[in-house]
Amino acid sequence: PRIGVCYFPEHWPRERWETDVQQMVEAGIDVVRMAEFSWGRIEPERGEFDFEWLDTAVSLLGDAGIDVVLCTPTATPPKWLVDEHPEILQVEPDGTTREFGSRRHYCFNSGVYREESARIAREMTERYADVDAVVGWQTDNEYGCHETVRCYCEDCAAAFREWCRERYDDVDSLNETWGTAFWSQQHGSFAEVDPPRHTAAEHHPSRLLDYARFATESVVDYNDLQAEIIREANDEWFVTHNFMGHFDTLDSFSVGDSLDFATWDSYPTGFAQDRNTEAVTDDRLRAGDPDQVSLNHDLYRGPDGFWVMEQQPGDVNWPPRCPQPGEGAMRLWAHQAVAHGANVVSYFRWRRCRQGQEQYHAGLRKHDGSPDRGYGDASRAAAEFAELGELDGVDAPVALCFSYEDLWALSEQPHAPEFDYWGLVGSFYRALRARGIQVDVVDVSPGADIHLDGYEAVVAPTVHLADESLAGQFEAYVADGGSLLVGPRTGYKLPGNRLQPDLAPGPFADLVGGRVDQHESLPSSVETRLSYRGEEYGYRTWAEWLAPDGGTAVGEYTTGVAAGRPAILEHAVGDGSVTYCGVWPEEDLADALLVGLLDRADVSHAERFPETVRVTPRDGYVWILNFGADPVDIDVGSEAAWHVGDSSIPGFGVGVVEAGLADVSIT
Amino acid sequence: PRIGVCYFPEHWPRERWETDVQQMVEAGIDVVRMAEFSWGRIEPERGEFDFEWLDTAVSLLGDAGIDVVLCTPTATPPKWLVDEHPEILQVEPDGTTREFGSRRHYCFNSGVYREESARIAREMTERYADVDAVVGWQTDNEYGCHETVRCYCEDCAAAFREWCRERYDDVDSLNETWGTAFWSQQHGSFAEVDPPRHTAAEHHPSRLLDYARFATESVVDYNDLQAEIIREANDEWFVTHNFMGHFDTLDSFSVGDSLDFATWDSYPTGFAQDRNTEAVTDDRLRAGDPDQVSLNHDLYRGPDGFWVMEQQPGDVNWPPRCPQPGEGAMRLWAHQAVAHGANVVSYFRWRRCRQGQEQYHAGLRKHDGSPDRGYGDASRAAAEFAELGELDGVDAPVALCFSYEDLWALSEQPHAPEFDYWGLVGSFYRALRARGIQVDVVDVSPGADIHLDGYEAVVAPTVHLADESLAGQFEAYVADGGSLLVGPRTGYKLPGNRLQPDLAPGPFADLVGGRVDQHESLPSSVETRLSYRGEEYGYRTWAEWLAPDGGTAVGEYTTGVAAGRPAILEHAVGDGSVTYCGVWPEEDLADALLVGLLDRADVSHAERFPETVRVTPRDGYVWILNFGADPVDIDVGSEAAWHVGDSSIPGFGVGVVEAGLADVSIT
Amino acid sequence: PRIGVCYFPEHWPRERWETDVQQMVEAGIDVVRMAEFSWGRIEPERGEFDFEWLDTAVSLLGDAGIDVVLCTPTATPPKWLVDEHPEILQVEPDGTTREFGSRRHYCFNSGVYREESARIAREMTERYADVDAVVGWQTDNEYGCHETVRCYCEDCAAAFREWCRERYDDVDSLNETWGTAFWSQQHGSFAEVDPPRHTAAEHHPSRLLDYARFATESVVDYNDLQAEIIREANDEWFVTHNFMGHFDTLDSFSVGDSLDFATWDSYPTGFAQDRNTEAVTDDRLRAGDPDQVSLNHDLYRGPDGFWVMEQQPGDVNWPPRCPQPGEGAMRLWAHQAVAHGANVVSYFRWRRCRQGQEQYHAGLRKHDGSPDRGYGDASRAAAEFAELGELDGVDAPVALCFSYEDLWALSEQPHAPEFDYWGLVGSFYRALRARGIQVDVVDVSPGADIHLDGYEAVVAPTVHLADESLAGQFEAYVADGGSLLVGPRTGYKLPGNRLQPDLAPGPFADLVGGRVDQHESLPSSVETRLSYRGEEYGYRTWAEWLAPDGGTAVGEYTTGVAAGRPAILEHAVGDGSVTYCGVWPEEDLADALLVGLLDRADVSHAERFPETVRVTPRDGYVWILNFGADPVDIDVGSEAAWHVGDSSIPGFGVGVVEAGLADVSIT
Ligand SMILES: [Mg+2]
Ligand SMILES: [Mg+2]
Ligand SMILES: [Mg+2]
Ligand SMILES: [Zn+2]
Ligand SMILES: [Zn+2]
Ligand SMILES: [Zn+2]
Numbered sequence A, B, C: 001p002r003i004g005v006c007y008f009p010e011h012w013p014r015e016r017w018e019t020d021v022q023q024m025v026e027a028g029i030d031v032v033r034m035a036e037f038s039w040g041r042i043e044p045e046r047g048e049f050d051f052e053w054l055d056t057a058v059s060l061l062g063d064a065g066i067d068v069v070l071c072t073p074t075a076t077p078p079k080w081l082v083d084e085h086p087e088i089l090q091v092e093p094d095g096t097t098r099e100f101g102s103r104r105h106y107c108f109n110s111g112v113y114r115e116e117s118a119r120i121a122r123e124m125t126e127r128y129a130d131v132d133a134v135v136g137w138q139t140d141n142e143y144g145c146h147e148t149v150r151c152y153c154e155d156c157a158a159a160f161r162e163w164c165r166e167r168y169d170d171v172d173s174l175n176e177t178w179g180t181a182f183w184s185q186q187h188g189s190f191a192e193v194d195p196p197r198h199t200a201a202e203h204h205p206s207r208l209l210d211y212a213r214f215a216t217e218s219v220v221d222y223n224d225l226q227a228e229i230i231r232e233a234n235d236e237w238f239v240t241h242n243f244m245g246h247f248d249t250l251d252s253f254s255v256g257d258s259l260d261f262a263t264w265d266s267y268p269t270g271f272a273q274d275r276n277t278e279a280v281t282d283d284r285l286r287a288g289d290p291d292q293v294s295l296n297h298d299l300y301r302g303p304d305g306f307w308v309m310e311q312q313p314g315d316v317n318w319p320p321r322c323p324q325p326g327e328g329a330m331r332l333w334a335h336q337a338v339a340h341g342a343n344v345v346s347y348f349r350w351r352r353c354r355q356g357q358e359q360y361h362a363g364l365r366k367h368d369g370s371p372d373r374g375y376g377d378a379s380r381a382a383a384e385f386a387e388l389g390e391l392d393g394v395d396a397p398v399a400l401c402f403s404y405e406d407l408w409a410l411s412e413q414p415h416a417p418e419f420d421y422w423g424l425v426g427s428f429y430r431a432l433r434a435r436g437i438q439v440d441v442v443d444v445s446p447g448a449d450i451h452l453d454g455y456e457a458v459v460a461p462t463v464h465l466a467d468e469s470l471a472g473q474f475e476a477y478v479a480d481g482g483s484l485l486v487g488p489r490t491g492y493k494l495p496g497n498r499l500q501p502d503l504a505p506g507p508f509a510d511l512v513g514g515r516v517d518q519h520e521s522l523p524s525s526v527e528t529r530l531s532y533r534g535e536e537y538g539y540r541t542w543a544e545w546l547a548p549d550g551g552t553a554v555g556e557y558t559t560g561v562a563a564g565r566p567a568i569l570e571h572a573v574g575d576g577s578v579t580y581c582g583v584w585p586e587e588d589l590a591d592a593l594l595v596g597l598l599d600r601a602d603v604s605h606a607e608r609f610p611e612t613v614r615v616t617p618r619d620g621y622v623w624i625l626n627f628g629a630d631p632v633d634i635d636v637g638s639e640a641a642w643h644v645g646d647s648s649i650p651g652f653g654v655g656v657v658e659a660g661l662a663d664v665s666i667t
Helices: A014-027 A052-063 A079-084 A111-127 A154-168 A171-178 A205-233 A252-256 A268-274 A282-287 A290-300 A329-339 A373-388 A404-412 A421-434 A468-479 A506-512 A587-601 B014-027 B052-063 B079-084 B111-127 B154-168 B171-178 B205-233 B252-256 B268-274 B282-287 B290-300 B329-339 B373-388 B404-412 B421-434 B468-479 B506-512 B587-601 C014-027 C052-063 C079-084 C111-128 C154-168 C171-178 C205-233 C252-256 C268-274 C282-287 C290-300 C329-339 C373-388 C404-412 C421-434 C468-479 C506-512 C587-601
Strands: A002-006 A029-034 A067-071 A134-138 A238-240 A263-266 A306-311 A342-347 A398-402 A439-443 A457-460 A483-486 A514-521 A529-532 A535-548 A552-557 A566-573 A576-581 A583-585 A613-618 A621-626 A632-635 A641-644 A654-658 B002-006 B029-034 B067-071 B134-138 B238-240 B263-266 B306-311 B342-347 B398-402 B439-443 B457-460 B483-486 B514-521 B529-532 B535-548 B552-557 B566-573 B576-581 B583-585 B613-618 B621-626 B632-635 B641-644 B654-658 C002-006 C029-034 C067-071 C134-138 C238-240 C263-266 C306-311 C342-347 C398-402 C439-443 C457-460 C483-486 C514-521 C529-532 C535-548 C552-557 C566-573 C576-581 C583-585 C613-618 C621-626 C632-635 C641-644 C654-658
Touching: A002 A306, A002 A373, A014 A029, A014 A052, A014 A373, A029 A052, A029 A342, A029 A373, A052 A067, A111 A205, A154 A171, A154 A205, A171 A205, A205 A238, A205 A252, A205 A404, A252 A290, A263 A290, A268 A282, A268 A290, A268 A329, A282 A329, A290 A306, A290 A329, A290 A421, A290 A439, A290 A613, A306 A329, A329 A342, A329 A373, A329 A613, A329 A621, A329 A654, A342 A373, A373 A641, A398 A421, A404 A421, A421 A439, A421 A583, A421 A587, A457 A468, A457 A587, A468 A483, A468 A506, A468 A566, A468 A576, A483 A506, A483 A587, A506 A514, A506 A566, A506 A576, A514 A566, A529 A566, A529 A587, A535 A552, A535 A566, A535 A587, A576 A587, A583 A587, A621 A632, B002 B306, B002 B373, B014 B029, B014 B052, B014 B373, B029 B052, B029 B342, B029 B373, B052 B067, B111 B205, B154 B171, B154 B205, B171 B205, B205 B238, B205 B252, B205 B404, B252 B290, B263 B290, B268 B282, B268 B290, B268 B329, B282 B329, B290 B306, B290 B329, B290 B421, B290 B439, B290 B613, B306 B329, B329 B342, B329 B373, B329 B613, B329 B621, B329 B654, B342 B373, B373 B641, B398 B421, B404 B421, B421 B439, B421 B583, B421 B587, B457 B468, B457 B587, B468 B483, B468 B506, B468 B566, B468 B576, B483 B506, B483 B587, B506 B514, B506 B566, B506 B576, B514 B566, B529 B566, B529 B587, B535 B552, B535 B566, B535 B587, B576 B587, B583 B587, B621 B632, C002 C306, C002 C373, C014 C029, C014 C052, C014 C373, C029 C052, C029 C342, C029 C373, C052 C067, C111 C205, C154 C171, C154 C205, C171 C205, C205 C238, C205 C252, C205 C404, C252 C290, C263 C290, C268 C282, C268 C290, C268 C329, C282 C329, C290 C306, C290 C329, C290 C421, C290 C439, C290 C613, C306 C329, C329 C342, C329 C373, C329 C613, C329 C621, C329 C654, C342 C373, C373 C641, C398 C421, C404 C421, C421 C439, C421 C583, C421 C587, C457 C468, C457 C587, C468 C483, C468 C506, C468 C566, C468 C576, C483 C506, C483 C587, C506 C514, C506 C566, C506 C576, C514 C566, C529 C566, C529 C587, C535 C552, C535 C566, C535 C587, C576 C587, C583 C587, C621 C632
Parallel strands: A002 A029, A002 A342, A029 A067, A067 A134, A134 A238, A263 A306, A306 A342, A398 A439, A398 A457, A457 A483, A483 A576, B002 B029, B002 B342, B029 B067, B067 B134, B134 B238, B263 B306, B306 B342, B398 B439, B398 B457, B457 B483, B483 B576, C002 C029, C002 C342, C029 C067, C067 C134, C134 C238, C263 C306, C306 C342, C398 C439, C398 C457, C457 C483, C483 C576
Antiparallel strands: A514 A535, A529 A535, A529 A552, A535 A583, A552 A566, A566 A576, A613 A621, A621 A654, A641 A654, B514 B535, B529 B535, B529 B552, B535 B583, B552 B566, B566 B576, B613 B621, B621 B654, B641 B654, C514 C535, C529 C535, C529 C552, C535 C583, C552 C566, C566 C576, C613 C621, C621 C654, C641 C654
């Protein structure tokens, strides 16, 4: 694993660059990303290009032995281009234009902007096609940031109509799939189909879901265009994109199909504040929620691993509040990423910027050029990674099922303000991580070709949209001896976002051995408990009253109108077994369910660690990562070889030891 | 009383319909409503009609002896019509168009849409004019749902100018009535008058109130157009409309003038969550707030009773959360409606829909066709109602005064976030219901011709807008021996929403025997108490310092700057008496005031029941309705004849007994 | 000091006016303001003027010996003018027009509206040029109320481009000052510069700050136009404007440059509710937060004092809630204003209005003409002020630094929802007032020419935007023997809203003897404490880890990641000394810091008074002002001469005594 950094030479005087590169080398930095947002600098007026500065920077870095990743600068079309073609701007559902003045103001379906993007991408990639220092490209930057995946302009309306025509071929098929007999929403032709703009009441959920699919595919098409141009210029380059964390509107599996590997941008103390359904504890304010962060590592990890393209370097400007991270947290995050399979951890940014929207965003160096808190952490991580050398990829025994389409469908019809797809998935994921289990995230959206064979156990927090084909793949896995845990709201809907003809879980009913008799959502003021195998546990927000049919009720409600009704089923199928859990489980229930699953599947696991301590195996090592302010003492036996740290892990500290997962415990 | 259901055959295969009808007959269902929202199915393209499906459904139901109520499908103009005439769409105050994609997207003042509505209404009503099974019509559906009474388009601007010309004749009269000398808001001609679109600061309250009146009258005109067409086709049909609960922007008294009787749509567990100023207790989550529901029964009840056109059938999709109702709650609600005078209780809907916006809204049958929780409840209620037979109407000893115009005026100038017209009215109403009193709701808006003579007592939570004529009607009632209780903010304003020339209560001052010296509104953090006839009580939000003039101070503030000042007056006038209460009373004070009133008026009442138990007399019976999860034991003497249930009322259960109201108590 | 009142004869019948004037005389009212908002009455149609009513009113008042202040009526252009020229209307960032129907609907940069304003101002001023009773003019009314300083229309776009051209001369200078290399925000010409309209993400902070400057200067230009016309008509008239309290978007120092003195509109119980970051206690609900009010007195006070042009007269209609003020509070506020240097306290309004948006706003008389609560208070204050006679101006030993530009810059990048410029300034100000210190508010925005020489001590809660010249003025003050206290976030930014090249406090680093190593913002859930000179204290929201360089650390963090790091520095410089406080101090810390400062500066101060009691010296007297409901006993020695009241100050009462500040204490 290697350390990288994001660098903006165009923000600093030319005289400084040698110093910067030298300090990077001293820190052990091997990779530098540049040129995102540089369009206005590269092409100050139409057709007038200035590459000299970038040539120089690339060559200084190359001379120092640093790999350069360049970016297409399309996330920020310059003002002269917007003034020439205001029609490239995005439009909101109520008709408001998103004007120039920040970033991501362009529409993915603008024909004009696609041409302009191709033009600048060709200029850049052709220029550096033969430059050895340049090893690959990032397309654009954080597609969809600031809720920009979905646009409602006329270009999008036309593209959506065409998309519907391709998907449904004839309009009756669309009407049938969506179910437009409801509220007289029939379409007489594809020309009648519009984006879901501002309406008096809520939209048809099928129209919304297809618009979400269309929007993500608009990004896929746009990205493909860039990937192709990059590869045309030099087919040895890798192509990647930097995704975001816990991001809703873009299906990263789909975009990923045309990338060599994925990268993402990790800001633990920000995410703990602005996209976590749980409270921000003091420790999370200082080092983030470890499971929230690593769920994204696992989500973006592919066969060839992944990169953290932007790693939080210190305090950042955009969350509600900007705490200083704990002492050493920037090193901790790098180690966590590597434990989850990262090949490169690249800090954002080299030096705190003195201008524009991100002035209060830390870098590895302060804005006066002196080292910031992250510089020492990054240097230390670089040295430790060099010591560890090349590592095998992550070998995960458990698959965690995930689907952006389920996320979208459930977000449209959550039935409780607290219902949250990431939160539900996170509850199962956190229980796995507390036991030290490595997890592969598997796409189970409709039409996905899922490969579960290699996994000892499979956890599906929900598989909301489903057809027989999808359910069949799960059945085959279980029949073949697999161990499966399935969560609530599974099998409710057809892929078109209509209810199944049968009661939930629809095509999964035979597999789980029962059906959903009733469902309900409840506020937190109501007592919500159940008994499972003799113990009482809590659940939250969502409950299903189950009717076993083949399966055995192993959990039963003990509170409310539901009291006495089945809540959890177990079902032996072929050589395997399935547990169906009809609620969103609280932490203890999630642990109990998972330990049951892992034991049945014979998966070795650790003792249950507190939420601030995570143990993570990779390539014969176990990383012990302390996300709390208090030190932790670890017992791995006196023989164990410590490669980083030792058995006393300080607050926000790390240890790496050769050991088996089950051998690690807190003393 | 009879049981009905709302049925959408167009959402299900033709082959199923016989089964549906047979299951309705088995449940004892006598009435079926159909065809609301069916425009797109009836007229898929302009001028191409398809009535065959509806003919068939009507005839299947008619053959089974079921009465059919049809609806004009105008709440959902189809897409081809919107594309032809986008000018029919509503526009918001800031100019945003409400697009196609949900429902209620049309403007009531669109000339084009009025023509189109008349055209489709004529097509439908002429087709079924001679079909015996069809007994009456519902116009449109839930006028104004999703805040669509008030539109701000150019058609509305023109119509508002015309409305002002008709109301005021010359523009100086408008200027004088509104008081436009304030902030230079004079109009030089009616052509200068606009709808109250988006402004920098708040609008002139007189303009707002007149726009609210104009908007409600636009609906009245639109509804009249439909009612006339229906009666032209068959003048034996009844015409009704389904109103909503606790609905602000539409004056149901005015719309009701052209209906044969009113119906409304009752969703107790939803209303308890989304339109109740009080907290959602566990019991309210399961069965609703009984007084919130029955206030609407009483509001919509006319000389010929009323219907519940849509009765909640189980869990519903649209409130913040979707709890399962308590066991038996669907039967409880039907009984409550009948106790308050309903002739028909019609559940919404027959079967859970598999498509569109309401997929998660329960029906009497599940979406796979099997019986849902409500089916048993509905069947049981049907059998019990058949047993009870024809019932006399409700005979209410007390009138409760209500005015949509007061509601609008007070909503524009509430003077505290907590001030809420429904809440204030509800405080007095709840106290009456806790004592088992049946109540008629009487329109006391300016210009109303109120008939108070028949009532033993009258409760006016407020009569905010008033002129001498209105006050005179109250005076006559009291002088003639009536007992009147009047609440705060009475008589402040002229009908034009200007302050009276005199101090409040303006034209009521002689009647109540005093004036308002000062008023204030206060947050809940401040202690707000008063003494009334020797006891201390709490009040909330609003307080008036009274200056008696003829009346006697019987209540006095004990806290805050107000301490020592009069808060409640009593005044003997002619053969009657008046109590004026200058505060929004908390529950104990409301009870004390009402018991005083009822005793003076010699109205028999029950002991004070807890808020989850309601006793309600009709036609010699008393309904005991348990809205709590815990059972309740009732004492009515051993002789009393129980027609439904017995003296042990289970949680969410019902008893019907022949008894006098005052004889019923909790043991 | 004198008492005045705001009078709207146009709202009342002609027959009443003599009575009004007579009652004013009886109350001791010396000054009357009229004619704001009167355009529609003066010019009902274009070119048709009606001044007769105003002539009469002026002459009735003049005959009674009352001074008349007239207003240009430009805050409310009448409807006929808006219909003629809809382009004068303001436009919001998303393109929504602010329509006619409230007030302040015009754009300051509309050429048409400037001409119209000049036309009506000339008509009015020429008419009254020779009328002796008219002593001066108020321009317009409350510039910017309802967030109307900043408009985003095409006129504003053009004016902003021109403003940028004048400020920067060439566009490269703008690009460099703003730092537009960030996110490709370069401008190729001034024609490319737009107002900061609606964007997907946040705006460039430098563009935002310049737009804030431009908008305030648009008001300055607009006001200058009016001031010039007024002086052309009669150069003996004074020209003033009525500012608002705690108002963000308008730089009152800049507008003030063309006024003879400032006036402002003081509504204590409203401000305590709607613009105070602290909780509304019962006492504040009744009499306001004394320090919040008097900070505005001090802010608007100039060499010739100031007026309160609108003084709250009783309950008001616009805050969240409308409590009755405490008994005597209207007199208390008048005394407080005078203690802080007011020459006139003018109540708003004479009589409660019966029409329009402010019907529920009290006056000195009720709407039926009878005296309201404020009438007695005003009369009593008038008599007491007559008794006290002419007073010397306020002699403040301490300067408090303030900058609207800092306010704007920090509002754009607060880094915590709780961070608030007024709140930070208020913490230091409250500590000064608790010790009875009189304060001058000094403009320290970039480019200001600050005169600190006369002050014993200077408190700068923050000086966020700064250049060497500004810092140099502080350095000179300290070197010369001054005592300076500086708060956090000082010296971070260049005037262009870019970070300084050096670490904070940038150009202040030498002066304070250290730099900011790190900063952080924290939620209130985190423990935030520090030790200062041996005691523990709390801070909130913002913390800086300091690196002393010449200065001495006298405060150190004791909690969180910061524990052990320096938080407060002291530095002796030349003949003076500086304290730098890197946090937003809680009350006890603010007091400790200020007592240290005052002692070093040898400034006499009172004991620390509770927050409801304020002692305020002026011209040899000390005002003791009781903002609490409970009475307070004061010890000033038995010799002291009481001119108003005595040593027992009732709740909401006042005493005026000849004494030294340090001699006053609570017994
Ligand atoms: Mg997919
Ligand atoms: Mg009416
Ligand atoms: Mg300035
Ligand atoms: Zn678009
Ligand atoms: Zn309209
Ligand atoms: Zn403008």
